[in-house]
Amino acid sequence: MGAEMTEVAQDAPATTRMNMIQAINSALEVVMARDPDVIVMGEDVGYFGGVFRATAGLQKTFGKTRVFDTPITEIGIMGVAIGMGAYGLRPVPEIQFADYIYPALDQLVSEAARLRYRSAGEFTSPITIRSPYGGGIFGGQTHSQSPEGIFTHVSGIKTVIPSTPYDAKGLLIAAIEDNDPVLFLEPKRIYNGPFNGHWDRPAENWSKHPAGEVPTGYYTLPLGRAELVREGEAVTILCYGTMVHVVAGVVAEAGVDAEIIDLRTLVPLDIETIEASVKKTGRCMIVHEATRTSGFGAELSALVQERCFYHLEAPIERVTGFDTPYPHSLEWAYFPGPVRIGQALKKILKD
């Protein structure tokens, strides 16, 4: 992971253990201290510090004009952030759950994403929208969705999804410093620890994971660069967010020599890493928690087919959530867990 770091503050007291929430909080604190134009806004983010505590302490440190609660209107939060960006600020609005981003869709898709283009660069939207996403927390239909595929379909928005505390901090700082709108989706199932998909086993925290060791100071990870989580020869597995850990768990248990690629940024996509890996292994499996039809996996599958067709030894395999609303009581039946992934792995290796 150290090789990925593009800049490390010289006087930073090295590293400390953080979970993903602490890493996000640290990123916000570091970047706000460096740039007075960065502001944080959203429902419950101010005095209370966010329902997941990601903005805890920021209002106390930076004051109410830089960290403030907002009315419960996502379209307003997004529209106001765009106006602040046009003024010259660098807003970091929080949408409390990704499930609540739909009211803001028009402002995000038709405004933030197109402002640079339609004004030929006169106005831009240097906004980073943070939003917890994904299930596995008994959040039911409205606190569990993975809407990334809606946004990767839109030109002009970058979509970033970290899978570790270390990545979360470095990617979030890079996203905030980026001059284009970035949707930063935080896999909330792994806020507190990596999750191998075995919901019936004791939860882990980040204390033993190498990427739970996070620099306290400033560093960035470049957007558009995937991470090779595990090198292997048998099959390439493309995944992101929570599923990186679920996949890693399945691969370890099955003893398969799989190459696991954590995409980290969906747009722009690190196609070189994907292409090189699939050409090497000859097999490609795609895993995401979102619903299947027209999901980002479909795009990945098409890209791999277009670029690696003559290297493929088996059909591309997609492992996804089902095309149903995210259920409450049956969430583990929906979730693409170890069994579904394990079966797909057997299938793609047999073909």
Place this chain on the structure above:
Amino acid sequence: MAGVPSRANLPPLTLHVPEPKFRPGDPVDFAEVDVPPAGSARRPDTAEDARNFTDLAYTLVRVLDDEGRAVGPWDPKLSADQLRRMLRAMVTLRAFDDRMFRAQRQGKTSFYMKATGEEAVAVPQAFALDRDDMCFPSYRQQGLLIARGYPLVEMMNQIYSNKGDKLQGKQLPIMYSAKDYGFFSISGNLATQFPQAVGWAMASAAKGDTRIAATWCGEGSTAEGDFHSACTFAAVYRAPCILNVVNNQWAISSFSGFAGAEATTFAARAVGYGIAGLRVDGNDALAVYAATQWAAERARTNQGPTLIEHFTYRAEGHSTSDDPSQYRSAGEPNAWPLGDPLKRLKDHLILLGEWDEERDAAQDKEVAEQVRAAQREAEKNGILGHGLHQPLDTLFEGVFEDMPWHLKEQQAQMLAEEEASGRPWARK
């Protein structure tokens, strides 16, 4: 089951679907439009609590009376020079609109939108605002650009999407963007600019700046969620901004009743949000100027936002793609009880002895020639559909600050496609 009353002992419910007073062929009489006498509305101090003048959301602030006199507490007492400059900008706007409407009909561009009958909204407001106050317009506030001296040739270049178009032909005609003139990029989506203006104003306040924001939407798009989110944000943070609702009675073919006008005024939306609200004779340049100046002073002194309803009339079609004779009476524009905004300002100047018909006719001629000259100049840069005005590569510029690989790939594909097509405009 549909259509079968479930409880026969109760009266059946009825659904109210609004219907405008007049349809094509109907004689028009606007006697029911309440027009209070000029000068009758009071003018509160700009530091007054918004709760103390909610009555102003239900009347009309009017300055120019039927004889062309400026009367009452809202008379902004402008100098004759200021009045003449304002008149000239309004005349220029109308001449520009006529010219560009004709250009569209001649096939020189795809689309145009006139502000005919609404010239007293944007133009006087531009005069009342500071030059560096930020405007977030809808699509009918080209008067702001004209009043701020934006070159007519630049506007026309944009309308023609020609090689002089600073927006590289990327936006629909009239969706200007002019940052240096305090004019935000027009979207084309309705009311999205409302929360954006509030955000800009909040940022200005957060930074201890002195500039304020102003934004415009039509009465029809006050129904959008963006409008209400903007009002909530503006109220909550006392954002230094002016929220303008241009009530021109028609949203394409839907009369104002479909935005709620049968029940209350649009200025009254302010009352619910607890922000200052004014309802203004939108065809009265002096009333619009005075209301804007008053609202700007409130904003600049941290009294928060003001919502202004400009009560006016869209004298022509929604756009060049619209034919109002299909849905409203042709008699409406002439019967509108608030008159022609240009004529009212002109009559006032003549009454003051500061203007006369000869000078007016000479100005009309001069302005028409100025617009024609600008058009000749702009057309040297080309007109829409006649050749390629932008290098093909620009199609992919500005999606992101830096072009990612997938756009580079698609750009290369497009260029190869152009080579293969054998079309005359292969890459320039």
